[in-house]
Amino acid sequence: MPARTMRADARRNYEQLVAAAIAVVAEEGPDASLNEIARRAGVGAGTLYRHFPTREALLAAVFEGRLTRLCARAEEAGEELPPGEALVAWLRSLVAHAMTDRGLGARMMLTQDGAGVDCWAMLRAAATRLLLPAQEAGAVRADVEVADLVELAAGIAQATPDPARADRLLTLTLDGLHPRP
Template identity: 50%
Template sequence: MRADARRNHDRLVACARDAFAELGADAPLDEIAQRAGVGNATLYRHFPTRQALLEAVFRDHIDALCRQAEDLMSAPSPGAALKEWLGAVIAQGSTERGLAASLLAALGQDGSSCRAAVFGAARALLARAQEAGDVRAGVSVEQMFKLVNAIALATETEPDAAGQAAALLDLIFHGLTPRP
């Protein structure tokens, strides 16, 4: 990629990150292009769809979550590893107001490379926790993500978002554990 094209790409991603944080996942693409100082054609040349732009904005976050999941696959307690990772997913979604909804949008569409990566990581951790008897059988990755996303959205504007999210994750995880 040419140097000027790389600068435009990087500016578009940075401005999109700010716009999504401020206005949510439906931030006007025209406004993002304007903030980046480029025309709409430049934006669409780099990111032909809103989904492509969302994925570019969250690629680093998704990659970090996947690396963490891989590291946690060798943790001694599969259930604790899953819970720790779900906490990290919530934290990523709650870093700034509006980012939870934007991250959900980035993960929302089937065929999304972000969704495939995160759901693959989650499947591996969930399967390991289920095999160890730490999480009940029949819980799906999709169900788990709906609950985690609900926590991120519900707590993102709370004064003690991290504390509230941890308390809600404890409640949910209690429901995920098998009953005798």
């Protein structure tokens, strides 16, 4: 949400626009119709442009929200599960996130426009929060790096649109992360 304080109706419009954008981008990808987003939010195009002067600003708000929720899952998993299980649970969330992304993440990682979010820093912090304890517990090889995890998850998400197949590929990948006897 923008830094300035908003009136209740403006905040509601902002939230409706982001919610509608999440749905439309999930269906159509990052080049989704801005008019369709405004229509689904129940506002006019002028309201959309007052809150988001560019497509990239709207996409950044959508992506920041999705990425923030994904990173929060890392923290929750770390608190609720043993280290190795927490990492696996979050990696499954990361693959699912990337599969429903429809190119939004790649676009935001390239532009870094709009919300000023450092996507890589957020992902690195979330993955590190889980990787280091998993390594210390002996659940993951010591030579595995955060970038390895993020790139493997992204590769799996790109390899197949089938969630069951992606889960199988992730399971096979996770077997390779276990320490060797």
